[in-house]
Amino acid sequence: MKFCPSCGTPLQASNQKFCPECGINLKSYGVAPSPPPPPPPSDSNQSIFPTNNSSQFHESINEETIETTKLNTYNLGVDLENTTASIFEKMGYSIEKRKRLPTKSGAIAEIDILLTRGSRRKAVECKNYDPSRSVPVSDMRVFKDKLYDTGIMSGIFVTNTYFSEDAQKCADSVGIELWNGEVHKEKFYAYAIGRIRNPSLINDPILPLNMDFSSASSLSLRNNHSIRLFSSVLLYHPYITVKYRLQAKRKDPAGKAHSFSDDGTYFVDALDGDIINLEKDIVGNVLGLFKKKEERLKSKEDKLVSEDLANITPISKPVLSNSDYKVSPAEPEITEADAVKIVKSRVIEKNKEDVSYDVKVRREVETREFSFVPRLNEVSIRGVKMVYVPKWNLEYEAGQSSFSKRFLGSSGRILEDDIAKCRKCTLLKMDTVAVCEVCGIPLCEKHVYQEGKFLCEDHISDELRQKLKANSLFSKFKSKF
Numbered sequence: 001m002k003f004c005p006s007c008g009t010p011l012q013a014s015n016q017k018f019c020p021e022c023g024i025n026l027k028s029y030g031v032a033p034s035p036p037p038p039p040p041p042s043d044s045n046q047s048i049f050p051t052n053n054s055s056q057f058h059e060s061i062n063e064e065t066i067e068t069t070k071l072n073t074y075n076l077g078v079d080l081e082n083t084t085a086s087i088f089e090k091m092g093y094s095i096e097k098r099k100r101l102p103t104k105s106g107a108i109a110e111i112d113i114l115l116t117r118g119s120r121r122k123a124v125e126c127k128n129y130d131p132s133r134s135v136p137v138s139d140m141r142v143f144k145d146k147l148y149d150t151g152i153m154s155g156i157f158v159t160n161t162y163f164s165e166d167a168q169k170c171a172d173s174v175g176i177e178l179w180n181g182e183v184h185k186e187k188f189y190a191y192a193i194g195r196i197r198n199p200s201l202i203n204d205p206i207l208p209l210n211m212d213f214s215s216a217s218s219l220s221l222r223n224n225h226s227i228r229l230f231s232s233v234l235l236y237h238p239y240i241t242v243k244y245r246l247q248a249k250r251k252d253p254a255g256k257a258h259s260f261s262d263d264g265t266y267f268v269d270a271l272d273g274d275i276i277n278l279e280k281d282i283v284g285n286v287l288g289l290f291k292k293k294e295e296r297l298k299s300k301e302d303k304l305v306s307e308d309l310a311n312i313t314p315i316s317k318p319v320l321s322n323s324d325y326k327v328s329p330a331e332p333e334i335t336e337a338d339a340v341k342i343v344k345s346r347v348i349e350k351n352k353e354d355v356s357y358d359v360k361v362r363r364e365v366e367t368r369e370f371s372f373v374p375r376l377n378e379v380s381i382r383g384v385k386m387v388y389v390p391k392w393n394l395e396y397e398a399g400q401s402s403f404s405k406r407f408l409g410s411s412g413r414i415l416e417d418d419i420a421k422c423r424k425c426t427l428l429k430m431d432t433v434a435v436c437e438v439c440g441i442p443l444c445e446k447h448v449y450q451e452g453k454f455l456c457e458d459h460i461s462d463e464l465r466q467k468l469k470a471n472s473l474f475s476k477f478k479s480k481f
Contacts, residue, residue: 080128083188084158084179085113088124090191091231091395093117103149111150117230120400122154123147129161131181137166144174153400153439158184162295175401175423175441182298183416186406189271189330190233190393197329199236199321204386205314206236207410213324216392216407219419222434223454227403227419231395234409236319236329236388238270239309240339243383244347252357252370260372262351263382267309268339270332270386275346276302277310301415304408305389312410314387329388336384344379391415399440422447424456 085095099114113124125143127135140157147155157163157171158179171178179187217229246262266275321327334342354369390409395402396419403418414420421429422444430444436456449460457465 080158080160081112081126083192084124084126087187087191088113088115101150105149109146109150120397121152122156123150123152124156124158127159129159131161134162134164135159135167136164137170140167140170144170144176154402160184177402185271186393190235190328197331199319199327199329202236202319202329202388204388205316206319206388207308207312207390208315209390209409211392211407211409211412217394221432223437226435226437227396227398229394229396232325233393234325234327235391235393237391238330238332238386238388239305240268240270240334240336241309241385241387242266242268242339242343242381244343245380245382246347246351246374246378248374248378250372252355254357254359256357258355260351262347266343266346267306268334268342270334271330273334273338273342275342277306297416304413304415308389308408308410309387332386336386340381340384344376347379348374348376397440398435399438401440
């Protein structure tokens with residue numbers, strides 16, 4: 001007897017392509033001689049955030065405390081799949097969880113979440129992994145095969161962690177939308193129930209909304225009529241600005257006094273406790289060039305938000321609901337007191353250094369070192385303020401595809417834009433001029449075709465395809481002479 005390597009279900013035939021229970025592609029995974037051990041029990045209802053009184057924070061913060069604060073923020077007593085389903089339901093989709101569908105081979109495949117709106121169908125794959133683990137390309141290939149075998153043209157892969165570089169390339173090649181942990185967090189706070197504050201209850205300053213709904217949602221493509229805006233959310237994301245100053249003095253063993261000072265402002269994400277404007281040295285800047293795409297996007301967003309917080313003056317103005325779009329101020333998970341402790345810990349860590357001093361030993365001068373570690377009471381806080389940053393979260397659909405556009409509402413700078421670049425380009429992505437009116441993918445000047453409507457190469461007529469092929473062959477022949 002052989003078993004499914006994913007869920008342990010007994011397999012009746014050795015040549016089965018899909019598991020009859022969970023629907024994974026057995027040829028991609030192979031089959032195991034025995035069922036896998038059951039997963040360890042977990043207490044998903046345990047809160048991962050401190051209460052507002054911050055009694056569980058010690059006066060002296062250690063690394064473990066900070067890492068606990070920075071855990072994924074959407075784990076609210078439900079697993080990734082259920083949380084993701086609630087997001088899509090709020091976005092206007094009809095949802096079916098663990099939907100079993102027939103495949104072209106006659107087997108049954110299971111879709112984690114099947115989304116339906118009108119004639120459009122999307123399949124969602126969810127992988128809840130250990131935070132240190134990325135989604136491998138093998139998982140992406142299994143999902144790609146599942147889409148092909150079920151005939152579903154559009155897919156979204158959701159994870160609480162991040163994707164490997166090869167998994168991203170595989171997804172890009174077939175147009176699978178990717179939600180990593182950061183994207184999932186933003187979607188959750190934009191759409192899901194439970195962590196959204198009533199707009200009228202915001203009493204803290206906000207950055208002014210300089211990009212209105214009309215400007216944020218407008219597109220400039222040749223066939224704008226083929227793209228529909230189906231969800232528009234103005235998310236107010238809370239950050240805490242903390243101004244600090246360090247002043248300290250130490251005497252080295254030889255009796256000479258040394259002075260130490262540092263001052264500045266840190267911006268703390270009030271949803272996960274991250275400091276978003278950490279300093280980077282030369283090594284950090286070089287290593288940043290080798291970051292994965294997701295990490296680069298996160299770094300870019302942190303940088304842009306930090307610049308808005310540093311350069312745009314907050315205002316005190318009511319946040320009001322609007323009939324044209326949903327207004328969603330996120331409920332802070334980190335209090336101002338927590339942010340102060342996080343910043344003090346960072347300042348202490350940043351200013352640790354080994355200090356050289358001279359001492360005479362047997363008529364010779366020796367250079368020695370002593371370690372300077374700032375004390376907690378040597379870091380003073382000169383200002384703390386909660387500020388809400390407006391971010392536009394817009395969702396579009398065209399054909400069988402969907403797109404996200406995210407902007408900073410104050411500066412108008414782009415955080416994410418799925419429509420901007422052609423999906424058919426391989427290396428250098430060119431600007432989109434239209435979308436295919438069948439599948440909906442973005443196309444550049446080189447990859448768009450017209451036959452009464454705008455199409456990609458996959459959906460043009462056989463007559464036009466043969467004509468293009470003949471022209472290509474003629475060009476190659478002509479170039480030889």
